[in-house]
Amino acid sequence: MTLSHDDRQMQRYLDGELSDGEAAAFAARMLADGRLRERVEALERVRGGFAAAAEREVARAPAGFTAGVLAEVRRLPAREELQQRELFDGAVRLCRRVLLAAALLIGLGLAWHLGLLDRNRAGSVKASSGEVEREMERLDQRIVESMEAPPRGR
């Protein structure tokens, strides 16, 4: 979805993403353009709910949270071992993907080699070049006839 220039400017204005000069220019535009001002005010009203919700909720980590995390950290293997494990896991993931891709390619190759892909091609017709040529001539002839025929309704 491509945003219109006005939508983009309006959103940036409300989110404080315009420079001071741009914001002043946009505010001046709003003063002159009642429709634009109404749209900005409508969006502001909708956003009011977020401000109201954010003001009413204050989330805090429970007491002892940091100590709990550090206790878990102590149970982890040494950092060097963690890094080695991560490297190993990454290599295993890569190998799995390569093997999967190879299996897919081999499967497709086999299917193509056995003619399974050709046979299942819906609506395909085998024809010699002579037959194709004759069919084309027939179609040409039909077009010429339809052009020569008098128009209906006269």
Add this chain to the structure above:
Amino acid sequence: MFALKQRPETSDRELIAAVLDGSEAAFGALVDRYKDRVFRLLGRYCRDSVECEDLAQDVFLKVFRKLHTFNHDSQFFTWLYRITVNAATDHLSRASSRRLRLVEDTGLFEHDDRDRENPTTPLEQEELARVTRELVDQLPEKFRTILVLREFEGLSYTDIAEVLDIQLGTVESRLFRARQRFKDALIRQHPELLPVADAGARGGRR
């Protein structure tokens, strides 16, 4: 050894270097610095406090394991947010596949009492806040995430692009679409919460 005495101005970079040097205290300082933000972000996806704590712990353990791969190209918090968002969305997809997604508020968020002390706060604002949370929960994950990052976390477009690993232009268009979807849902499900000025838009959709 970690010789930085957890000064508030100790940079993330210094803490990370100390963690990679083997300092547990430095990692503790990093966790302390970001745990509330991680909790708040996870709370937008998972309203159950126990699940949320487990997820937050997983996030920090993953951070610890992967810290050597962080290359300082981006800010640490956007890297941390990326891990958190991935953990949250994985959790959502697992939960929805088990059909056990919990969206009820079971006390994860402490409701700020400032508004209760303020008698001028309109009741509609309270209702609008509740409905907003409800409608955001209903949005498809990618729209929900971008709204959470922008509207609740207040991230800039550049930070959102880093967290979600998408182009700036995509951030803008996705955010716009997410707001449209949110607005449509609000008009459809709770037209009473929109001011009379929006009646035209409502009428046009009926």
